Amino acid sequence: MVVVQSEDEIAAINMAVGSSLTGARSATATSGPGFSLMSEGISWAGMNEAPVLITYYMRGAPATGLPTRSGQADLKFALNVGHGEFPRIVIASGDHEEVFYDSIYGLNLAERYQTPVIHIIEKCLANAYSVLDMKLFTGSDISIERGLLVEGGEDYRRFAHSDNGLSPRAFLGKARIFYTGDEHNETGHITEESLNRLAIYEKRLKKLETADREIMEESMVNVFGDSENVVLTWGSTKGAAIDAMEELKEKGIDIEVVQVRMFSPYPKNYMKKILAGKSRIIALENNYYAQGAEVLTEKTGIMPDSYILKWTGRPVLLDELVDALERVIKKGEKKVVLHGGA
């Protein structure tokens, strides 16, 4: 493994993408300001079907915002980063064990679907400690998927058409390959010809449909408990929500926690199934708009009934969450804004 300290995040993403063209697994990590700088490079990777993993450590934004504190306000930015339409895969971890396994899973997805994968963690996970059983990290059972690979040679076509949009991948040094950020033909040469544009554009986007079809929706969501009161969340709030579930039980209140783990592709059918017939959906997020819930609405038409939100950069604390959930469930409050923590 080689690690390079780049001069800036523009260099970081483009070095990582360059590296991936040689067959090395490539990744880079950044927070909001750096992710903003990476957006053009991510668009190039999408256009050139280059696998790369970007770990996105979200802080309190906009700008440098609360630079030493946490946040979840960039979910929609991660989902839409880079100009143009291309497949972006977005996963979000809720605790350290998930962060570990998602980083490997993210690289598998990047190589299998030949596109950028954004792995969201938050400052409050990235800069925190937790005690975990070493047995959780056995390693030997971790699957590696590199997707379709070929040697290539002189007559190789990097962007050859196929039914599922995926073309067998060869590497620089092994095959005669052309890459370009301009629209290109199957060989990777520049062309603006209309019928080629139609076909190759669709080929790229088909890969996200393929991913949507192949990845089990059940693996994109964690469900804890079973209740008519659903706390809908993602990321680091997982911990407080699960702890609140136990505390509330002692007070005679049941909740179910639904943690979304993948936002693109989105588990729309499974979410519809889980949320069907629930009497209350409470969106819990570290941002102002409840962006994760907005994605749910966009994909399924389902709207939350109430909101527990926090954008002070501090993580959601157990006591304030228990209190807020009681207010929502017992008193029917529609929106509680949290500000706990020093």
Next chain:
Amino acid sequence: MEEHEQKEFNDWCIGCGDFGILRSEELLAEELKLDYKNFVVVSGIGCSGKAPHFLTQKISGVHTLHGRAMAFATGIKLSNPSLEVLIEAGDGDTFGIGVGHFVNAGRRNIDMTIVVHDNGVYGLTKGQASPTLKRGEKTKSLPKPNINDSINPIALALASGYTFVARGFAYDVNGTKELIKKAIQHKGMALVDVLQPCPTYNDINTNDWYKARVYNLDIDPVVKSIEEVPEKVNAAISKSYEWEQKIPLGIFYQNELVPTFEERLNEDIPDYMSNYPAMQPIDSNGKTATKYENLIRARKVA
């Protein structure tokens, strides 16, 4: 398959200096037996950026983003140091939007070569002033004379730590070929700034204008001991400021005493060159080849 054989449609203007640079590269690729197995051309965005698509040799090409060819090339080279990596970029690419990457490449001294198509204008976007256009000059597209001072590519490369710095002239195909060839053979980061007439937008620095001024450098550019560095750098910088009357071509500076980035990595990772990242197996039978347990155990605190 036929697509490879079909000659790419070359949309450069008639008389463009880029043709001279392309021809130099075709000749040297022939001489050095470069093909896709050992060679990658990485380009930026501009008229110059299309060069890899137009090369007739069986090479690989990566046409990247405006200003970012250096960063992509760095990722390619460090993951597969067995490849010869040639960067092809415009003067806007290199000294405008991408100047941060250009400067920082000097700090690393990776064994690569950047060929700058130095035409004084943003050719592809219709002739705005590039960072190498002199103050006071009014090329065809400018409504008023340029009020920015120009960057001196040679001096900037020297100050940044480039270990091979040369200047060519696009219509001197053989001379440019020799310079790029030497740059490729040089061990370390090399710049060849090629003066490239753009007959469409630069009506000042034309072929005739250059031909009346260019001459071959008469200095010994090679550093033979570290003590010589300040003297050789100073001589090169001093020569690089000649312009209005006489414009020197050739190698300004060459120093192979500085360790390359690859050599620096090799000190830390002893098998880096023989087992570079692009070669390393990632899986064995579908499972991870890395023993995560061992990595985690190594971090165990009492």
